[in-house]
Amino acid sequence: MSDSQVRLYYGNVLETKIGPEHGITDAQFDEMERETAPLIQWLNAERQAGRTAYRDLPYKPEIAESVRRVIDGIEIDCENLVVLGIGGSALGNIALQTALNPYMYNLDPAQRTGPRPPRGEGVSPSRSTGILPVHPDGAQANRPRLFVFDNVDPVQLASFFDWIGDKLDKTLFNVISKSGRTSETAAQFMVVRRMLLDRL
Structure with missing residues (x-):
């Protein structure tokens, strides 16, 4: 380590x-x-x-590589990343968002633009820093907004879906539950799953 x-x-x-x-x-x-x-x-x-x-996940580069493969497999132009989870599953994401992104990140597209990391087989974060290399041709990428729904407030979730409207197909959902049995997260997931299935 x-x-x-x-x-x-x-x-x-x-x-x-x-x-x-x-x-x-x-x-x-x-x-x-x-x-x-x-x-x-x-x-x-x-x-x-x-x-x-x-506790050992940050020290396992194969985990980051498997996440990168999943990201590479996503063919949508992702505008929104939505995290469904409560407690630590939400707080970690909120803490990283607050610490690493500019304050107006979700509101200002200019703050969500940055170097596009290279894609494909064998591309992985640096073992010493965890940072992905920059694309060799200097290509820029628009990064998605990050929303973390850390409670089951139906008004909050409904207002989000009203806001994204027909952009549901440009939204990626990350459902996080350490136990896999968190009832609040499961309730959120069931709502989102039904909406996505209705779009098919």
Whole structure:
């Protein structure tokens, strides 16, 4: 595993920086370490037993390659990517969208244009950075808007479908449920599935 590119700097909350009234002390860190050590051991044991395989996904390039093959197989000009899922299945996508895309990403087409990655057999992200190479001829691509429906609000979902109108065929749905039995996500999926089947 490579070193994380994300660093947590907490120096500005320490007692030595902001004083004893509000700053975290060495004694408090020691106490937190005693309390969290058993939890960390349990999590590591769960990982070694293979019960949290999702934690290793970022370090498996074959997963990214299989996703790339699926994307290459999509023949529609995708304008919208819709994630159906709740809890962590939604929050991860929302966090990535917020962290990596410009604030007006969904509203401004210029912010969704960028270098088109090359397609085809053998194209995969860099093993060290996870970033796909840029297309050799400098081609540009329009990236889809990202919508994450993290609850079963029928008004929210209905307003989205009213908004996309006849562009349902340019919308890709990604249904996410770790257990495969999340009732809220299943309800969303049944609505979307019926709409897609009605279009056939």
